[in-house]
Amino acid sequence: xxxxxxxxxxxxxxxxxxxxxxxxxxxxxxxxxxxxxxxxxxxxxxxxxxxxxxxxxxxxxxxxxxxxxxxxxxxxxxxxxxxxxxxxxxxxxxxxxxxxxxxxxxxxxxxxxxxxxxxxxxxxxxxxxxxxxxxxxxxxxxxxxxxxxxxxxxxxxxxxxxxxxxxxxxxxxxxxxxxxxxxxxxxxxxxxxxxxxxxxxxxxxxxxxxxxxxxxxxxxxxxxxxxxxxxxxxxxxxxxxxxxxxxxxxxxxxxxxxxxxxxxxxxxxxxxxxxxxxxxxxxxxxxxxxxxxxxxxxxxxxxxxxxxxxxxxxxxxxxxxxxxxxxxxxxxxxxxxxxxxxxxxxxxxxxxx
Numbered sequence: 001x002x003x004x005x006x007x008x009x010x011x012x013x014x015x016x017x018x019x020x021x022x023x024x025x026x027x028x029x030x031x032x033x034x035x036x037x038x039x040x041x042x043x044x045x046x047x048x049x050x051x052x053x054x055x056x057x058x059x060x061x062x063x064x065x066x067x068x069x070x071x072x073x074x075x076x077x078x079x080x081x082x083x084x085x086x087x088x089x090x091x092x093x094x095x096x097x098x099x100x101x102x103x104x105x106x107x108x109x110x111x112x113x114x115x116x117x118x119x120x121x122x123x124x125x126x127x128x129x130x131x132x133x134x135x136x137x138x139x140x141x142x143x144x145x146x147x148x149x150x151x152x153x154x155x156x157x158x159x160x161x162x163x164x165x166x167x168x169x170x171x172x173x174x175x176x177x178x179x180x181x182x183x184x185x186x187x188x189x190x191x192x193x194x195x196x197x198x199x200x201x202x203x204x205x206x207x208x209x210x211x212x213x214x215x216x217x218x219x220x221x222x223x224x225x226x227x228x229x230x231x232x233x234x235x236x237x238x239x240x241x242x243x244x245x246x247x248x249x250x251x252x253x254x255x256x257x258x259x260x261x262x263x264x265x266x267x268x269x270x271x272x273x274x275x276x277x278x279x280x281x282x283x284x285x286x287x288x289x290x291x292x293x294x295x296x297x298x299x300x301x302x303x304x305x306x307x308x309x310x311x312x313x314x315x316x317x318x319x320x321x322x323x324x325x326x327x328x329x330x331x332x333x334x335x336x337x338x339x340x341x342x343x344x345x346x347x348x349x350x351x352x353x
Contacts, residue, residue, distance in 0.1 A: 001064035001065055002064060002065055003062075003063075003064060003294060003335055003339065003340035004062075004063055004064055004065055004066070004067075004068060005022075005025055005060070005061060005062050005063075005068070005335055006060070006061040006068055007025075007040070007058060007059070007060055007061075008058065008059040009052050009056055009057070009058055010056055010057050011057075017049070017050075018040075018042065018049070020043075021042040021043045021044075021049050022040075022041075022042060022043075022337075023041040023042060023043055023087060023336065023337065024039070024040070024041040024334065024335065024336045024337075025038075025039075025040055025041075025060060025062070025333075025334070025335045025336075026038070026039040026040075026332065026333070026334045026335075027060060027062070027071045027072070027332070027333045028330065028331070028332045029071070029072075029299060029300045029330065029331040029332070029333075030183070030300060030329075030330055031183070031192075031300035031301050031327075031328065031329045031330065035093045035094045035184065035185070036072055036074070036093070036094035036185050037074070037091070037092065037093055037094070038058060038060055038072075038074040038090075038091075038092040038093075039089065039090065039091055039092070040058075040060075040089075040090040040092075041087055041088070041089050041090075042087065042088045042090070043085070043086070043087060044081065044083070044086040044087050044088045045085060045086045047086070049088070051079060051088050051090065052076050052079070052090055053076060053079065054076050054077065054078065054079065055075065055076060056075070056076045057073055057074070057075055057076075058073070058074050058075075058076065058090075058092055059072070059073045059074070060072070060074070062294065062296050062333055062335055062340070063294075063296050064294070064340075069296040069297075071296065071333065072094060072185065073094070073187075074092035074093060074094055075092055075093055075094075076090060076091075076092050077091050077092055077093045078090075078091045079091075094184070094185040117141075117142050118142065118166060118167065118168055118184065119166060120166060120167075121164045121165055121166050122162055122164075122165065122166070122167065123162060123163050123164055123165075124162050125159065125160070125161050125162070126157070126159065126160040126161075126162065127159060128156075128157060128158050128159050129156070129157060130153065130154055130155060130156055130157065131152060131153055131154070131155040131157060131174065131175075132153035132154065134157070134160075134170075134171070134174070135148060135153060135171070135189070135191065138167045138170075138171065138189065139189045141167070142167070142189070143187070144184065144187050144188055144189045145187060145188045145189070146188075146189050146191075147188050147189065147190040147191070148190070148191035148192075149191075152175075152178075152180055152191050153191075155178060155269075155272075156266065156268065156269075157174065157265070158265045158266075160174070168182060168184070171191075175191065177264075177269075177272075177273050177276070178269065178272045178273065178276060179193055179272060179273075179275070179276030179279065179280070180192060180193055181193075192301065208299060208301070208302045208303075209302075210302070210303040210304070210305065210325065211297070211298065211302060211303075211304050211305070212304070212305045212306075212307055213290065213292070213304055213305070213306055213307070214306075214307045214308050215306075215307070215308035215309050216308065217292055217293075218290050218291065218292045219291050219292055219293070219341070220290070220291045221288070221289065221290045221291070221309060221313065222287075222288070222289045223286075223287065223288045223289070223309070223310075223312050223313040224286065224287050224312065225285060225286045225312040225322045226285045226286075230256060230281055230282050230285045231252070231254075231256050231257065231258040231277060231278055231281040231282075232252050232253060232254020232255060232256045232257070232278070233250060233251065233252040233253055233254050233255075233256070233257045233258070233278065234250070234251050234252060234257070234258045234259075234260070234273070234274040234275075234277035234278045234281075235248055235249070235250050235257060235258070235259045235260065235274060236248070236249055236251075236260040236264050236270040236271070236273040236274040236277075237249070237260065237263055237264065237270060238263050238264045238265065238266055238267050238269065238270040239263050246263065247267065247270075249267065249270045249271050249274055250274060251271070251274035251275040251277070251278050252274075252278040258277050258278075258281065260273060260274075260277075279350045282348065282350045283327070283347040283348055283349075283350050284347060285348075286312060286322050286323060286326075286347055286348040287345070287346075287347060288306070288313055288326055288344075288345070288346050288347075289343065289344070289345045289346075290343065290344050291341055291342070291343045292341065292342055292343075293339075293340065293341060293342070294333060294335065294339075294340030294341055294342050295342040296333065296342075298328060298331050298342060298344055299328065299331060300328050300329060300330060300331055301327065301328065302327070302328045303325045303326070303327060303328075303349055304325060304326045304327075304328055304344075304346065305324070305325050305326075306321075306326060313326075322348055323348030323349055323350070324349070325348075325349040326346040326347065326348055326349060327346055327347050327348070327349045328344050328345070328346045329345055329346050329347055330344065330345040330346075331343070331344050332344075
């Protein structure tokens with residue numbers, strides 16, 4: 001099989017135009033609340049190529065021979081020049097667009113789509129209700145589709161003040177203590193669990209197949225398990241208005257205890273905070289990293305079973321595996337003149353305590 005690629009700029013196929021100049025394509029797929037990114041490096045020795053400019057939309061496809069997979073749409077964030085050798089570096093972020101304002105259209109971006117709307121700080125108040133009200137309004141204001149399960153949308157919230165705060169900061173402030181984060185990509189606002197486990201595509205909400213990766217398929221690998229970083233138990237609390245007393249709730253069992261310093265708004269939230277802390281702590285204590293020949297089927301938030309590795313990646317003769325499955329947190333595809341590789345980083349898949 002021969003590594004292959006294609007690039008579309010503002011909907012037009014520019015693969016052949018770029019072919020003789022291409023040095024590197026690097027696509028990074030993030031599970032956390034960070035934008036996916038695309039970096040394209042081009043040979044600029046003869047300065048003959050008409051490069052994309054800031055605001056252009058690029059779509060990249062990678063794979064082998066004629067079997068290519070689209071890895072998302074990105075917007076050119078910056079174009080830089082370096083040398084020797086003379087090169088152009090095109091840096092792009094995932095296409096998280098706002099609806100165009102009148103007169104905002106720019107060359108190469110005729111619809112006036114903007115990456116800046118998510119940076120705007122706002123001051124306003126939100127009445128008590130469900131997360132669905134806030135999430136839907138934020139998604140509508142930025143012109144993106146909301147992707148979330150019914151459970152997270154049904155979370156009840158007290159009165160919330162948004163003071164000089166970007167919408168992403170507001171949502172993260174609400175969601176992180178409850179075990180969720182946000183991701184903005186491909187014109188979607190996605191709400192997903194911090195520790196993963198749903199095995200769903202963060203951009204579409206669609207189910208993904210679990211995969212098995214064997215030692216023979218991997219070039220380099222590393223794994224660690226920091227037992228000292230794990231909380232066995234978490235204690236949260238809320239104030240009972242009727243009795244005027246704090247009420248404590250506990251998740252997990254063991255001697256290493258995390259105690260929340262601030263009260264949750266209600267009993268249900270306190271339970272979610274405690275469970276989320278134990279799960280998040282165990283997930284962050286383990287780490288795996290693999291590099292292998294290009295695999296465009298691997299995606300962030302996907303569950304992976306590792307076979308044939310040493311502890312803690314797989315079970316050994318003396319120890320059980322830290323995780324029966326791992327959750328991919330970052331995937332980076334790199335296609336260069338030397339070949340095509342995929343690197344993944346992940347955390348253990350931890351069941352709810």
